[in-house]
Every structure is written in structure tokens, then in C-alpha cells.
Amino acid sequence: xxxxxxxxxxxxxxxxxxxxxxxxxxxxxxxxxxxxxxxxxxxxxxxxxxxxxxxxxxxxxxxxxxxxxxxxxxxxxxxxxxxxxxxxxxxxxxxxxxxxxxxxxxxxxxxxxxxxxxxxxxxxxxxxxxxxxxxxxxxxxxxxxxxxxxxxxxxxxxxxxxxxxxxxxxxxxxxxxxxxxxxxxxxxxxxxxxxxxxxxxxxxxxxxxxxxxxxxxxxxxxxxxxxxxxxxxxxxxxxxxxxxxxxxxxxxxxxxxxxxxxxxxxxxxxxxxxxxxxxxxxxxxxxxxxxxxxxxxxxxxxxxxxxxxxxxxxxxxxxxxxxxx
Amino acid sequence: xxxxxxxxxxxxxxxxxxxxxxxxxxxxxxxxxxxxxxxxxxxxxxxxxxxxxxxxxxxxxxxxxxxxxxxxxxxxxxxxxxxxxxxxxxxxxxxxxxxxxxxxxxxxxxxxxxxxxxxxxxxxxxxxxxxxxxxxxxxxxxxxxxxxxxxxxxxxxxxxxxxxxxxxxxxxxxxxxxxxxxxxxxxxxxxxxxxxxxxxxxxxxxxxxxxxxxxxxxxxxxxxxxxxxxxxxxxxxxxxxxxxxxxxxxxxxxxxxxxxxxxxxxxxxxxxxxxxxxxxxxxxxxxxxxxxxxxxxxxxxxxxxxxxxxxxxxxxxxxxxxxxx
Numbered sequence: 142x143x144x145x146x147x148x149x150x151x152x153x154x155x156x157x158x159x160x161x162x163x164x165x166x167x168x169x170x171x172x173x174x175x176x177x178x179x180x181x182x183x184x185x186x187x188x189x190x191x192x193x194x195x196x197x198x199x200x201x202x203x204x205x206x207x208x209x210x211x212x213x214x215x216x217x218x219x220x221x222x223x224x225x226x227x228x229x230x231x232x233x234x235x236x237x238x239x240x241x242x243x244x245x246x247x248x249x250x251x252x253x254x255x256x257x258x259x260x261x262x263x264x265x266x267x268x269x270x271x272x273x274x275x276x277x278x279x280x281x282x283x284x285x286x287x288x289x290x291x292x293x294x295x296x297x298x299x300x301x302x303x304x305x306x307x308x309x310x311x312x313x314x315x316x317x318x319x320x321x322x323x324x325x326x327x328x329x330x331x332x333x334x335x336x337x338x339x340x341x342x343x344x345x346x347x348x349x350x351x352x353x354x355x356x357x358x359x360x361x362x363x364x365x366x367x368x369x370x371x372x373x374x375x376x377x378x379x380x381x382x383x384x385x386x387x388x389x390x391x392x393x394x395x396x397x398x399x400x401x402x403x404x405x406x407x408x409x410x411x412x413x414x415x416x417x418x419x420x421x422x423x424x425x426x427x428x429x430x431x432x433x434x435x436x437x438x439x440x441x442x443x444x445x446x447x448x449x450x451x452x453x454x455x456x457x458x459x460x461x462x463x464x465x466x
Numbered sequence: 467x468x469x470x471x472x473x474x475x476x477x478x479x480x481x482x483x484x485x486x487x488x489x490x491x492x493x494x495x496x497x498x499x500x501x502x503x504x505x506x507x508x509x510x511x512x513x514x515x516x517x518x519x520x521x522x523x524x525x526x527x528x529x530x531x532x533x534x535x536x537x538x539x540x541x542x543x544x545x546x547x548x549x550x551x552x553x554x555x556x557x558x559x560x561x562x563x564x565x566x567x568x569x570x571x572x573x574x575x576x577x578x579x580x581x582x583x584x585x586x587x588x589x590x591x592x593x594x595x596x597x598x599x600x601x602x603x604x605x606x607x608x609x610x611x612x613x614x615x616x617x618x619x620x621x622x623x624x625x626x627x628x629x630x631x632x633x634x635x636x637x638x639x640x641x642x643x644x645x646x647x648x649x650x651x652x653x654x655x656x657x658x659x660x661x662x663x664x665x666x667x668x669x670x671x672x673x674x675x676x677x678x679x680x681x682x683x684x685x686x687x688x689x690x691x692x693x694x695x696x697x698x699x700x701x702x703x704x705x706x707x708x709x710x711x712x713x714x715x716x717x718x719x720x721x722x723x724x725x726x727x728x729x730x731x732x733x734x735x736x737x738x739x740x741x742x743x744x745x746x747x748x749x750x751x752x753x754x755x756x757x758x759x760x761x762x763x764x765x766x767x768x769x770x771x772x773x774x775x776x777x778x779x780x781x782x783x784x785x786x787x788x789x790x791x
Contacts, residue, residue, distance in 0.1 A: 143654040143671065143763060145729040147693040147736075155694075156728045159735035163751040198727035218728075329468040346468070368472040369480075399724045401760045402523035403481045403543075404470040410484035411472075426488040430755075435726045436763065438468060465790045 142338045149335035153195050153217055160202060164462045167206045175222075176230035177202040178212040187308040188212065188234040189299055191243040191291070192227060193250050194219040196334070197355055200291060200432045203463030209299035210243075210461075218334050218435070219356045221249030227257035231265065239264035239308040243295055243315060245287030246271035266308055268315030270294050272324045272443065274383045275352030275360045286354050289395040289432040289443045290322035293455075296464065300457035318445065323380040326360070326441035327372055328353035330399060332434045351375065355397070355434045355441075369404070373411035376442045381419045384444065389424035391445040391455060392416060396430035399438040405429065412442050421446075425455055431463065467663045474660035478520050478542055485527060489787045492531045501555035502527040503537040512633040513537065513559040514624055516568040516616070517552060518575050519544040521659065522680055525616060525757045528788030534624035535568075535786075543659050543760070544681045546574030552582035556590065564589035564633040568620055568640060570612030571596035591633055593640030595619050597649045597768065599708045600677030600685045613680050614720040614757040614768045615647035618780075621789065625782035643770065648705040651685070651766035652697055653678035655724060657759045676700065680722070680759045680766075694729070698736035701767045706744045709769065714749035716770040716780060717741060721755035724763035730754065737767050746771075750780055756788065 146152050154174055161170045161177070168177050176192070191201040192214030201213035212230040216222035231240045240261065244254045246269050258265040271282075272290030279286050297318045298311050306314065328350040331340035341357035344350060349372070352360025394409040396402075405428050413423045424447055432441070447455070459466055471477050479499055486495045486502070493502050501517070516526040517539030526538035537555040541547035556565045565586065569579045571594050583590040596607075597615030604611050622643045623636050631639065653675040656665035666682035669675060674697070677685025692700075719734040721727075730753050738748045749772055757766070772780070784791055 143674075143691060145652075145654070145694045145697065145725065145733050145765060147695050147732075152728060152732060155735050156731040159731035159733070159738070159753070162738055162748070163731065163734050163753045195728060196726070198731075203727075327470075329470070349468075366468060369470045370472055372470065398726045399761055399763075400470065401521070401723045401758060402528075402755075403477060403520060403760070406481040406484035406488065406523075407472075407477060408470050408484070409488050410480050413484070413487055423487070428484070428488045430727075433726060435728070436724055438724075438761065440470060 142333050144335060146335055152335050153215065157215065167462060171229060171233060175226040176212045176214045177205050178230065178234050179205050182211065182234055182236055184236045185238055186236065186302050187238040187311055188236065188240045189243060189302055190227065190230050190240055191295060192222045193245050194221060196435045197433050199463030204292065204295050204461050206461030208303050208457060208459035209295055209464065218336065221253050224253045224256040224260065227254055228260055231261050231263060235263045241298065241308060241311050242267040243298065244269050245291055246284055247281045248283060249281065264308065266312040268294060268312055268319065270319050272319060272322045274323050274379050275325050279354055280358045281356065288324045288326065288355050289393055289441045290319065290324050290445065292431050293322055293391060293393065293443065293445045294318045296459060297451060297454045300454040322443060322445040323384050324441050324443040325376045325379050326353045326439060327351050327376065328397065328437055328439035330438040331357055332437040353439065355432060357434060357437065369407055370411045373408055374415050377412050377415035380442065380444050381421065384446065386446050387420035389447040390421050391425040391427065391447060392423040393427045393443040395432050395441045395443060397437040397439045398430055398433035399436040400440055405440055408440055416444065424452065467658050469660060471660055477660050478540065482540065492787060496554060496558060500551040501537045501539045502530050503555065503559050504530050507536065507559055507561055509561045510563050511561065511627050512563040512636055513561065513565045514568060514627055515552065515555050515559065515565055516620060517547045518570050519546060521760045522758050524788030529617065529620050529786050531786030533628050533782060533784035534620055534789065546578050549578045549581040549585065552579055553585055556586050556588060560588045566623065566633060566636050567592040568623065569594050570616055571609055572606045573608060574606065589633065591637040593619060593637055593644065595644050597644060597647045599648050599704050600650050604679055605683045606681065611679050613649045613651060614718055614766045615644065615649050615770065617756050618647055618716060618718065618768065618770045619643045621784060622776060622779045625779040647768060647770040648709050649766050649768040650701045650704050651678045651764060652676050652701065653722065653762055653764035655763040656682055657762040678764060680757060682759060694732055695736045698733055699740050702737050702740035705767065705769050706746065709771065711771050712745035714772040715746050716750040716752065716772060717748040718752045718768040720757050720766045720768060722762040722764045723755055723758035724761040725765055730765055733765055741769065749777065
């Protein structure tokens, strides 16, 4: 295992300390590093809290800040955070307007956020994100997995909350954005969880995992590596067939951590062309490594359908460690 | 070779097309993709142009926009751009106040920018960036290599140009920032140039290249992988001994492309602690993959000394594909 770390057991804590020091203008760490919270809260705004296993950075802590999340609860790498983390985060950032949990659809996350919701002293509602069309159930999920579309849900709901939307409407909006969003990923290499010390799975030198999950879960099929255009066509076809919509959309090409920018923009070109063939116009774009699987090589494609209101929410200012405009 | 590409010879062109489509609000491509230029020019402002081999993205095209570069000339991967690219970029973005070339210190780049300067019809000046303390000369450079400190020079000079500074003073400022900036890198893995089809160099499973260049050039020594704290201490020591300064600084921890965010922030924590031991206060921070070597695993540490004026230039608004605040 080749990593810039001191010891597997201290990776998350040391990384969070670095993150907090580098972005002290935007965020601060909760006690015992149980959560990352926005430094400045907006009174009367419902609080948005997400979380999940670490290893997907910048998701979620990198999206804490004005116009997006109020807090994020990091679990150990690829491991759900615990209900006490969510409870303490909720207590820290709730200003009286309630809390919206935004949760990726994995059993551990869903269960722990549900426990926190039950125990919380404030009103809570929950949006479950399940945008991955690759498989209908997976190693850690009942139903579809939540992947890079989570970023889009967090951005849209975050903008609406900043503009004064109330909790129940934010929950509805989150569900609506999730329903308009689909993703699919492909892996060219595995990744290595520090505590495991060896790659999560093995791919031969000429293979890719089509439909991979963000923890290296199996996808639809393991096949020979193909040209980028064909990979993009297969992913876009799966997404668009499932969406069954036309019109304006956001196209997010998301790197899994080990894929250089030059390949992500090449995939963006390919995916955009495929979408246009299917009468989906790329009205907004995002390209980068935002929802990662440590150093996995590969990428995901996310398409999120827009209407005028959603486009305005997407365009609204955001000021976080990882997303700013 | 496992890459999301169609063919080695079309990687750069397709990637640039994707980049231009994704960031059409900020930039546009020159004819035959010879350069990336800012869409909106500021009349009367000296034009800032950089460039170099591709494979280091987001450097330089990702830094074209308000508050930073006016144009960037991308060569093929790890290959200098040609003088005609720089000449055409200069002709496209010069608004009459002259052109400043910002050039990383590699023989090919320096020679080709010098030829362009000689042939240009407008007044040009050149800042050479040579911030890498690892070695005194290298495979492609006479004198020190230019690496991640280039980002800091481009940001500072870009901000000053936006505020109305004239060409000769921008050149002086660029030289001053370069003189206050030092970097050093470490590689855990090699990278593979698509046209070569195989890794640039080989590292054993327990080895790292201390002082590596951003094209995989040899560093100071090839040694056993060490804990992150020790790696950071060695790099910071090399930097600070060479700088021989104390006071406020920017600390940039830069990923080479294949290193996850969680490791970069961990390295940031370690480097910051080492700097503070040596009476350098981290007044500004930047952590991310900004000056890369395709998918190489590893990172560089850059320290750039600040005074009040430089801090203001760093804080000034910037709006590019890759850097925004």
C-alpha cells in the first residue's frame, strides 16, 4: 500500500485536522471531530446535514458552507458515521427551523440517520439519494446506490434553504431533484482502503468495471477496456433510458480520484455529444473529482434534468471548500 | 495503459474541446486549438500568457480568466508549445498594453517563448518561474525547474494586472513572487504519457522518488516510503533552508493527479506543523490537485512568503475554471 499517511488508524483524524486548518474561514470541527460545521449559521434557516463514510472527498465536508450544507458527519473510510455524530451535528447547527438530513442510499447510512432522526430533539426530515442506475441493489444497499448526484441534491437544496425555503418544501425539493438525477460509473482500477492495506477488488490490465459503485462494489459487468467514446455512449444510454426525459440538464463528469483532468474533459466531450443525440441539451456543466473513491481510476457521469427554477438554484452563489461560484 | 481516451494522438484535442464546452462562459479556444483565451478581455490591461506541455491540468488553461491569465498555450502532453501558438495568443489577447509571458523553467518552453517574444509585434516581457529546490538542474532544465509555484506567480501577477499595474512592474512583481516561492515534490508512483504507452519511470512497491519533477524527472534520491510526517518534514526542511526567511506565507499542498484529497489534507497538517516550528506562519492555504503529472501519485509542497501587498493580491477575486474566490 503506497499512501501519504502515518498510520491507517489516524488517517481520517489527521486529514480532518488539515481540512479544518486549511478552511478555517468557512468551517470548524465539532468536538472529537464528530462533524464539520459551517462557521457562520443563518438564523431561521433549516439546517442541512449530510454525512457518510470518508474516502469520497470532497463529498461531504467539502460542501459545507454558504449555499450548501450546514454540517457533514464523516465516518471512517467507507464506513457509516454513527447516530451520535448526526445528533451532535444537529444540535450544533439547528437554529430552530429544523434539520434536513441528506443521505446516500446505503443500509448503514440510512439506518444511522433514521436513528438520529428518531432521537433528535428538533424536527427532522430526510432526503434519500439513489441516483445510480447501474444496479438495482448492491453490496451495501437495498435499492439503488447514492453516488455523485448527491452533490446536485445538496447544491439545489442548499441554495433554496439560503433563499428562505421551509423544511417540508426543502424535503420535497430534494426528492424532486433526486428523481430528476441519474448517474453511472466506470472503474479502471480499484482503490485501497488504508485499514485493509490491499485493493478492494482486482481488475486485469485490460479490464474495466462498468457500473462500479463508489466503494468499489460490482457494477453491471466486467469487460475489456473500450475507447472513451464507447464507454461514454454506454453510460449515457443507461442514464437516458432510465430518465426517459428530454430538455435541459446539468452534465457532471466526476472523477473517482485517480483520473487526470485531461481524461475527464475528454469524457465530458463524449458524454455531451451522446446526450445531444438524445435531445438532452447540456445547459450547465461540472467536471472534476467531487465524489471519489480514494485513488480509484475511472469516472461517473451524472445527468440532472433542469427547469428554470432548478437552473436558478444551481446558479445561486455557493461558498464551500470544494465548490464556489 | 488504462486511460479514458480514444487514441493517444487525439487526447489533447478532445480534452480541450471538452474544456471549452464546459467553461464556455469564461474561455474560448483559439483556431486549431492553439491557445485557450479569456472570453472577455480588459482593455488597457497588459495581457498575461502562459503555456507549457499538457498533462499538468488544471495548469495553465484552468487558470485563464478574470484575475489570472488572459491566455494559455497547451503543448502536447509534456511537450513545449510552439512559438506560433504564443504569437497567435499574443495577437488575440493584447489590447495594446503589452504582453507578459509567464514561463516554467524548461529548456523547450524558455526557448520557444523567447522566439515568440522576439517575433511578437507587441511589447513583451517574460517571467521565468524556477521554484523547485529539489535539484539544481534536471532532464529538461538548465537551472531549477518551474513547478507548482507557477500557480502563485500567475495568481499574484494576474491580480495586479487586473488592478491596473503596468507591464514592467508586473514583470518585476512576477520575479519578486518567484524569488519568494519554493517547492519540492515527492512521487509514490509514475505516470504514463498516452503516446508512450508505458510508465515514465518505475518505482518499487515500497519506494518513493523524493524531489521528483512534474514530468517524472528524477529527484534527489529514491528511497523507501516513509510516514507522511517524515516526508513532510524533509520537504519543508529543504524549502525553508533554501528560503532562509520567516514570517507569513502561503502553504500550497498540491496533488500530482493520483493522490486522494484525504492524503493531501493530511500532508497539509504535517507541513503546516513543520513550518510553524521554523517560524513560518501559514497565513493562506491551498490544497488540491492544481499542477499535476497526469495520474502520478504524490504531492508537492510550495511555500510562498507574503507581505501585506502580496496577501492582498492573493485575496483578490479570481474567476477561472479551476481557481475561484
